[in-house]
Amino acid sequence: MDWHQCADAGLVKEGAQCAEVTVPLDYGRLTGPTMKIAVSRIEAKDKDNRQGVLLSNPGGPASSGLDAFDLIGDVIEPEVLNRYDVIGFDPRGVARSGAPKPCGWPVSNPIRSAGVDLAGFVAETLLQAQMAGSCLTWDATTPRYLTTRNTARDMDVIRGVLGAPRISYFGLSYGTYLGAVYTQMFPGRTDRMVYDSVVDPGRYWLGMQQDWGAADEAGLDDWAAWTAEHDDTYHLGATAPEVRAGVEGLIQHAARTPIPVAGFGVDEHLLPNILWTMLRDARLNDTLARTIRTLVDLADGRSPEINKELLQQVDSARTDEYSVMAMIWCGDAPMPADPAWYWRAIEAARPTQPVFAALANNIQPCAFWPAPLEPPTVVDNAAPALILQATGDNRTPYVEAVGLHQKLSASRLVTLQDVRIHMVLRPGLSSCVLDTANAYFRDGTLPEEDRTCYANPTPAEPHPA
Numbered sequence: 432m433d434w435h436q437c438a439d440a441g442l443v444k445e446g447a448q449c450a451e452v453t454v455p456l457d458y459g460r461l462t463g464p465t466m467k468i469a470v471s472r473i474e475a476k477d478k479d480n481r482q483g484v485l486l487s488n489p490g491g492p493a494s495s496g497l498d499a500f501d502l503i504g505d506v507i508e509p510e511v512l513n514r515y516d517v518i519g520f521d522p523r524g525v526a527r528s529g530a531p532k533p534c535g536w537p538v539s540n541p542i543r544s545a546g547v548d549l550a551g552f553v554a555e556t557l558l559q560a561q562m563a564g565s566c567l568t569w570d571a572t573t574p575r576y577l578t579t580r581n582t583a584r585d586m587d588v589i590r591g592v593l594g595a596p597r598i599s600y601f602g603l604s605y606g607t608y609l610g611a612v613y614t615q616m617f618p619g620r621t622d623r624m625v626y627d628s629v630v631d632p633g634r635y636w637l638g639m640q641q642d643w644g645a646a647d648e649a650g651l652d653d654w655a656a657w658t659a660e661h662d663d664t665y666h667l668g669a670t671a672p673e674v675r676a677g678v679e680g681l682i683q684h685a686a687r688t689p690i691p692v693a694g695f696g697v698d699e700h701l702l703p704n705i706l707w708t709m710l711r712d713a714r715l716n717d718t719l720a721r722t723i724r725t726l727v728d729l730a731d732g733r734s735p736e737i738n739k740e741l742l743q744q745v746d747s748a749r750t751d752e753y754s755v756m757a758m759i760w761c762g763d764a765p766m767p768a769d770p771a772w773y774w775r776a777i778e779a780a781r782p783t784q785p786v787f788a789a790l791a792n793n794i795q796p797c798a799f800w801p802a803p804l805e806p807p808t809v810v811d812n813a814a815p816a817l818i819l820q821a822t823g824d825n826r827t828p829y830v831e832a833v834g835l836h837q838k839l840s841a842s843r844l845v846t847l848q849d850v851r852i853h854m855v856l857r858p859g860l861s862s863c864v865l866d867t868a869n870a871y872f873r874d875g876t877l878p879e880e881d882r883t884c885y886a887n888p889t890p891a892e893p894h895p896a
Contacts, residue, residue: 493525510873
């Protein structure tokens with residue numbers, strides 16, 4: 432590998448070097464087109480106790496992972512991290528690893544609500560078809576190779592080029608799926624694998640999306656109860672049912688008349704996504720309450736000061752494009768092609784999921800995508816792994832971690848009890864979780880049995896998260 436100074440100043444400050452690894456676009460055609468995978472390395476400082484290489488992935492899919500230290504540097508103890516060569520990389524198709532040109536989507540994110548009625552669903556179906564077509568029109572080939580299985584193969588090329596017999600790994604969210612797929616495809620080449628906020632390989636992608644529904648409704652109830660306790664501040668309702676009814680009414684209003692925010696109309700397709708985004712962490716309770724208060728005032732014709740978090744959400748909806756994310760999950764797993772399938776699923780879930788049934792079961796660009804070139808990976812092995820999961824996670828619900836735990840027979844599950852949060856390996860959140868993960872990275876010894884952890888006491892916070 433030709434190690435050189437990184438282009439990113441932050442990586443240079445961390446002491447990282449960078450390089451590129453050439454891999455085939457299609458592993459079935461080793462002499463065909465290639466692409467370059469951007470890799471970073473911070474060499475082990477404790478040479479006498481060097482443990483090997485530690486790779487990581489921050490999720491997404493399609494999140495940049497070149498700055499691995501930014502992901503794990505504040506949660507793995509220095510004396511532990513210093514034993515590893517810390518390896519970051521951008522997965523294929525992401526950032527410095529051959530990111531394709533934007534598809535030119537009219538909206539940024541395919542994770543949207545189908546709306547409140549059939550007319551909304553029909554509009555959403557046409558939009559999602561347009562999103563798929565705009566990507567496949569300019570390049571019908573490359574997106575099909577931006578898959579998790581190919582990224583796992585890229586990881587093994589990186590491992591081989593580094594001369595490491597095995598890898599240790601930290602995966603967050605989608606990164607847990609990538610890690611699990613790697614263990615299945617390359618048995619015997621993993622060492623200490625830690626998965627945080629987990630995807631069940633048997634539910635990826637459609638099943639996990641559907642699992643959001645119940646978890647998001649529970650998160651909304653939790654937030655509504657907190658907001659009702661602070662009605663003197665937000666004036667959204669004195670009881671949790673009143674707060675929830677107000678949110679449901681706001682969505683109905685947005686369906687009739689989009690709410691104007693900085694020249695952008697927040698409608699019934701986007702508003703549930705804003706909720707979904709902010710419910711990921713109970714520490715955002717105040718942020719979400721202020722956001723809903725602002726939207727209510729705007730809907731009523733008032734002119735409140737718009738909080739920066741809402742402006743960020745709207746700006747992201749206008750400018751960011753998540754097409755590479757869709758390329759990856761559409762290339763990984765098939766989804767039903769019949770729009771009626773999604774409508775039936777939405778209607779079946781609405782009685783118990785009045786807000787999120789239409790988001791968790793909405794049609795996606797994958798319904799209009801060519802069939803994956805490979806079947807999804809069936810994960811079923813005894814690779815040791817440490818699984819970290821919060822019971823209140825709405826992004827990767829707790830049932831997902833239970834599913835992966837069952838599929839990895841030698842794994843241990845560490846449950847962060849009664850906390851609504853996505854990503855549990857965080858500074859100051861739970862010493863129990865931090866100590867367990869650090870001990871595994873240090874000694875390679877899993878807990879003798881599954882473990883339940885709790886958040887550290889945080890009196891200043893409204894919830895232990």
